[in-house]
Amino acid sequence: MLVLSWFQKFCCRFPSIQSKNLAYLMATYSEGKGKAKSSGVSLSVKEVKPKGMPPALTFYSVTLPKGLGKGDSFTFDVLAVFTHSLRPFPEKITQADIQLVIFQDSAHFLTPYVVKFQSLSIKLPDSRIESYTKLENTKLHGSEIKYGPFENLPSFSFSPIFVHFESNQPFAVAKELVREIEISHWGNVQVTEHYNLIHGGAESKGEFSRLDYQARPHLRGASAFRHLVAKLPPRAHSIYYRDEIGNISTSHLWSDSKKVGI
Structure with missing residues (x-):
């Protein structure tokens, strides 16, 4: 009897x-050894919907470069970037208050596999x-909170x-961002960008005091733009910039060999 045990996808x-x-999900691995070792080789990642899985979970599959047999190992990195993961609490603060936010997650890596460590x-x-939530081994x-180490976690462990x-x-x-690109017959490219920016943190409570803003630096609003x-x-x-209520009077334009900054 011949038994084959291998897989080529990780979930x-x-x-x-x-x-x-x-907002962004990427899986990479390094190949080669020593000085010939290369990093950042991308792996294919796509969303999948396995049957019988709870709807409260979203699954992604990572395709490995080759199948893994019993006893084989493969190391790769997964980078996930989330936006709007911090929720201001309280949701409204005064000009003199500091901004506090709440972050939520799981202390256990959510996976269908048994986790050894x-x-x-x-x-x-x-x-x-x-x-903050206090668990065993916290x-x-x-400014750093460490959870674990945890050993022999069953599949789909969630804490x-x-x-x-x-x-x-x-x-x-x-x-909203609108970018307009105009290309002339002489090779010049004019780029105009229109931004509609807001502060996504805690909202202001009460009236804004210009006097406090100028006379008391510590009351300027810690999280303000x-x-x-x-x-x-x-x-x-030929750079110019302005806002909806007129010209911007305070600015600093600088440049080096790689970029121009404002």
Whole structure:
């Protein structure tokens, strides 16, 4: 009797509460050894819908470069980028308040396979943490929370966690972007971009005080927009910019061999 045991696809999945905010998903691996080792070789990733799986999960398959037999191993990296994963709480703050947000995830890697060993690290922008889920083997080191290590986790293990922490970075959200490109007969290319930007973090509560903004720097609104940065091609010239209410008077234009910045 001949028994073959091998597979050529790996399955990863996310709870639907996360997958709806998935902006980018990529799987890569390194091939070769020593100095000849190359990194960043892409693997094919696509969404799949296995039968009999709960609708609250979204599945993606990663195609491996070759089949794996019993005892074989293959190492690859999966990069997932999510947007709008941080929810401001409270949802409205005054001009003098700091911005607090909530992050939700699972301490266990959600997979249909049995996990022999796994750990999770959450690195925060600041060491001020209002609260966080405490499980067995949970450690806090400054601004980093470590869950695990966990061993011999059954398939589809899920352990919800939340972290409530300070994040005073502005949440720049482009609700609409229109790019107009005009090419002349002389080889010049004129690019005009129209942005409709909003702050996606906590909303302002109460009236804005210009006096406090100028006289009390610490009451300027920790998460407010103070500036915007644009990186343009190095040969960009004749640059202008304005907003809906008129010209922008405070700006700084600089350039180097690789880019032009505003």
